Amino acid sequence: xxxxxxxxxxxxxxxxxxxxxxxxxxxxxxxxxxxxxxxxxxxxxxxxxxxxxxxxxxxxxxxxxxxxxxxxxxxxxxxxxxxxxxxxxxxxxxxxxxxxxxxxxxxxxxxxxxxxxxxxxxxxxxxxxxxxxxxxxxxxxxxxxxxxxxxxxxxxxxxxxxxxxxxxxxxxxxxxxxxxxxxxxxxxxxxxxxxxxxxxxxxxxxxxxxxxxxxxxxxxxxxxxxxxxxxxxxxxxxxxxxxxxxxxxxxxxxxxxxxxxxxxxxxxxxxxxxxxxxxxxxxxxxxxxxxxxx
Amino acid sequence: xxxxxxxxxxxxxxxxxxxxxxxxxxxxxxxxxxxxxxxxxxxxxxxxxxxxxxxxxxxxxxxxxxxxxxxxxxxxxxxxxxxxxxxxxxxxxxxxxxxxxxxxxxxxxxxxxxxxxxxxxxxxxxxxxxxxxxxxxxxxxxxxxxxxxxxxxxxxxxxxxxxxxxxxxxxxxxxxxxxxxxxxxxxxxxxxxxxxxxxxxxxxxxxxxxxxxxxxxxxxxxxxxxxxxxxxxxxxxxxxxxxxxxxxxxxxxxxxxxxxxxxxxxxxxxxxxxxxxxxxxxxxxxxxxxxxxxxxxxxxxxxx
Numbered sequence: 398x399x400x401x402x403x404x405x406x407x408x409x410x411x412x413x414x415x416x417x418x419x420x421x422x423x424x425x426x427x428x429x430x431x432x433x434x435x436x437x438x439x440x441x442x443x444x445x446x447x448x449x450x451x452x453x454x455x456x457x458x459x460x461x462x463x464x465x466x467x468x469x470x471x472x473x474x475x476x477x478x479x480x481x482x483x484x485x486x487x488x489x490x491x492x493x494x495x496x497x498x499x500x501x502x503x504x505x506x507x508x509x510x511x512x513x514x515x516x517x518x519x520x521x522x523x524x525x526x527x528x529x530x531x532x533x534x535x536x537x538x539x540x541x542x543x544x545x546x547x548x549x550x551x552x553x554x555x556x557x558x559x560x561x562x563x564x565x566x567x568x569x570x571x572x573x574x575x576x577x578x579x580x581x582x583x584x585x586x587x588x589x590x591x592x593x594x595x596x597x598x599x600x601x602x603x604x605x606x607x608x609x610x611x612x613x614x615x616x617x618x619x620x621x622x623x624x625x626x627x628x629x630x631x632x633x634x635x636x637x638x639x640x641x642x643x644x645x646x647x648x649x650x651x652x653x654x655x656x657x658x659x660x661x662x663x664x665x666x667x668x669x670x671x672x673x674x675x676x677x678x679x680x681x682x683x684x685x686x687x688x689x690x691x
Numbered sequence: 692x693x694x695x696x697x698x699x700x701x702x703x704x705x706x707x708x709x710x711x712x713x714x715x716x717x718x719x720x721x722x723x724x725x726x727x728x729x730x731x732x733x734x735x736x737x738x739x740x741x742x743x744x745x746x747x748x749x750x751x752x753x754x755x756x757x758x759x760x761x762x763x764x765x766x767x768x769x770x771x772x773x774x775x776x777x778x779x780x781x782x783x784x785x786x787x788x789x790x791x792x793x794x795x796x797x798x799x800x801x802x803x804x805x806x807x808x809x810x811x812x813x814x815x816x817x818x819x820x821x822x823x824x825x826x827x828x829x830x831x832x833x834x835x836x837x838x839x840x841x842x843x844x845x846x847x848x849x850x851x852x853x854x855x856x857x858x859x860x861x862x863x864x865x866x867x868x869x870x871x872x873x874x875x876x877x878x879x880x881x882x883x884x885x886x887x888x889x890x891x892x893x894x895x896x897x898x899x900x901x902x903x904x905x906x907x908x909x910x911x912x913x914x915x916x917x918x919x920x921x922x923x924x925x926x927x928x929x930x931x932x933x934x935x936x937x938x939x940x941x942x943x944x945x946x947x948x949x950x951x952x953x954x955x956x957x958x959x960x961x962x963x964x965x966x967x968x969x970x971x972x973x974x975x976x977x978x979x980x981x982x983x984x985x986x987x988x989x990x991x992x993x994x995x
Contacts, residue, residue, distance in 0.1 A: 484884070490808060522878060526878035528882065538896070542886065542887070542888040587882065
């Protein structure tokens with residue numbers, strides 16, 4: 398299979414084949430039974446005004462692991478993701494109860510600067526959202542606005558693009574508009590942009606839902622690469638994707654409030670991806686995984 | 692009838708044949724509606740063309756270099772609109788300098804920073820919408836009252852007129868700027884904030900630059916509205932007979948619409964022709980400004 402740049406994509410092969418292929422952690426990557434939680438939710442509720450979108454979430458996102466949040470539409474998985482780096486602060490009326498600990502510190506603490514939280518915990522969005530600037534300036538923007546000390550911006554841009562597996566495709570056109578790139582390249586540019594400010598955690602909100610299958614595979618491969626240095630949390634609608642990329646999976650669903658009819662999301666089950674997909678303990682998880690609802 | 696492929700018996704219920712030789716869009720009801728739409732267009736366009744053609748015919752005799760270079764005079768053969776042209780330029784430039792930064796700042800606050808659920812902000816928003824529809828003479832009276840409070844005796848000065856016109860177009864610029872800001876996708880703001888940029892940096896480096904074409908277009912259209920206004924300036928006692936060039940923001944002035952108003956009121960036919968010629972000039976400037984606005988919009992429009 399040939400992509401835009403005429404480069405052969407070898408990595409697509411292992412992903413082919415029938416059924417759900419479950420991510421095999423590389424031989425050197427030992428996955429402990431309990432995640433070493435660098436980011437942790439303790440009894441988290443997220444509200445929009447008086448509407449409770451998610452309730453009672455206890456989760457640990459393990460260091461240098463990929464955690465997938467899956468579940469049917471409206472189960473609050475994106476809402477929860479956006480509360481992990483205080484992106485929800487920007488929504489009028491949104492508030493979080495409970496604690497979100499980043500390296501042991503509550504990111505909603507009174508002395509915490511949300512700006513710094515967002516630099517340390519980056520985010521990649523559903524739709525590729527490059528800035529209307531050159532490829533170079535897209536990467537350099539983050540380091541510039543956060544006032545990072547940079548010896549050579551050129552080196553930093555190259556490093557970020559290389560890590561995002563985009564350098565080879567764009568190194569000769571760094572001054573061109575980011576909009577000249579394909580959708581998949583734009584999304585890798587957005588990942589490179591996030592990497593450039595040297596975060597610890599990268600949150601991904603359905604990063605492949607606007608991309609074609611080949612671009613999706615490239616992003617998934619990239620996630621496997623990035624896991625060596627970053628902790629990744631990904632929301633996905635695509636169960637196969639969760640199975641392919643995630644070390645651990647959290648399954649959410651929604652229940653309707655009897656009085657108001659509002660639907661509130663809850664965490665049903667959390668565990669290693671192999672366990673969630675092969676031996677789910679909760680009937681709802683099993684129904685969802687086997688395609689009986691959602 | 693010729694069949695191109697095979698037909699399947701009984702697969703389709705026989706109703707009207709597809710090739711009936713009629714056109715459903717040409718039945719009486721849709722056709723009447725279409726004709727009415729066309730008539731509306733003809734009436735609207737016809738009135739405009741008549742108006743423009745009439746003033747061009749009326750004014751053609753006076754449309755000479757003298758119109759641009761001479762001062763008003765007691766005889767139409769020696770009179771020109773030079774002070775009015777310069778006066779309009781002074782007033783509009785002063786208005787632009789006073790209004791555009793203020794309007795953009797107000798819009799940025801309302802759109803990017805204000806909590807839209809707060810009743811006070813919602814009230815301001817509603818009132819800005821309403822202010823855009825207030826008759827211009829009311830703004831003239833407001834400016835008059837304001838200048839009186841400040842104890843300004845001669846209110847027919849450039850800055851006074853600019854104040855009235857600024858009040859008039861401020862809501863228009865705020866609304867246009869808000870529209871332009873709203874057209875910048877939320878994803879761009881979120882992308883910036885997610886990298887650790889502050890709201891201020893995001894507004895200054897992403898949202899505002901992307902909204903500049905829309906802001907420029909809206910501002911030019913608002914200024915062209917101000918350029919055509921006479922009423923608020925007349926309330927402030929703008930001079931109708933000016934035989935000197937305005938020299939600063941405290942100088943007396945007249946503008947094109949006021950000059951037209953003045954000449955139209957004279958009994959001599961020659962002044963009516965001068966008024967028509969000046970109208971053509973004003974119209975030409977307005978067309979140029981609106982053309983510039985359209986050019987900016989098309990040239991710099993972003994497709995997200």
